[in-house]
Amino acid sequence: MTVNRRERATLRGRKRKKVRVASVIGEILIVSGVAVFGYIVWQPWHTGITVQNQQQQLSENLSSTWTFDDQTASSSPAESFSFAGDVPVIAGQAPDDSFAILYVPAFGSSYANVIAEGVSPEGVLNPSDKGIGRYSSTQQIGEIGNVGLAAHRSGAFITPFRDITNLRVGDPLFIETSEGWYVYRYRSTEYVAPDASEVLNPFPRLEGQISQDRILTLTSCHPKEWSTDERVISYSVFEEFIPKSEGPPAELVELNPRFAKKVGAA
């Protein structure tokens, strides 16, 4: 007995439906929509977790190049230490070079990001192995005046200043360089127009005023998500300098679990 194809399909309990063009197009649209949604999920995961972890590793590598030849460097925290000499000035870095590391516990307890020279988008602000740029027109780290730093706050590239508004008055910011640690205290935030370059003056906002403090100015975009309408400006004031030989600041060790672990192991 011959069983034709259709009956065989029925015997196996399967019905062959005719494939319609409209349903094929519809299903392709569904898959494309899911892929676009996937980008929205991937992007914050990538910039927030993958890139930030990579930055912690980069910072650690950079930091280890500074302590390598200094056998006397202590890894225990600097307790009640006061530095008497002149605060060293960091200078002479080439454009796009990573020359310092920024630690801000308010951005996440183990937050670390390298600081590079200049604010070119292609050279410094966009690549995920850089991210934070120093305005070359501003003063050097350690110099009296104003150190201006820029970084993205949102978007598809690295976003080191994502949590810039998490800073509260008195929060510490630490800059590590080849010479040692520069400790700053957050003071205030303001929102300005994109052309308000006077926030980078040696005395922020005032022309020709002679500064006596060392200011750290962070600039990023505002509103947070995908906007270029305004800039958010965050000011911090220099508090103290701790040389490499004294080890990391006690406050950073306390707030940052990665330093606490290192000190515990030593």
Add this chain to the structure above:
Amino acid sequence: MFTLLWRFFPGPVWLRVFVLVIAFVALVYALITYVYPWVTTVIPQPESTVDG
């Protein structure tokens, strides 16, 4: 499309499911490795610097 994919692969149901899962994972991997990073470079980037 789903129907066509299902018919495209031969073999018993478990094998087809297995092959389709592999294909799906490969698609997601390709998106994350090649497509999404490329998209990143073509969408506009917010500016974060001040200039006069």
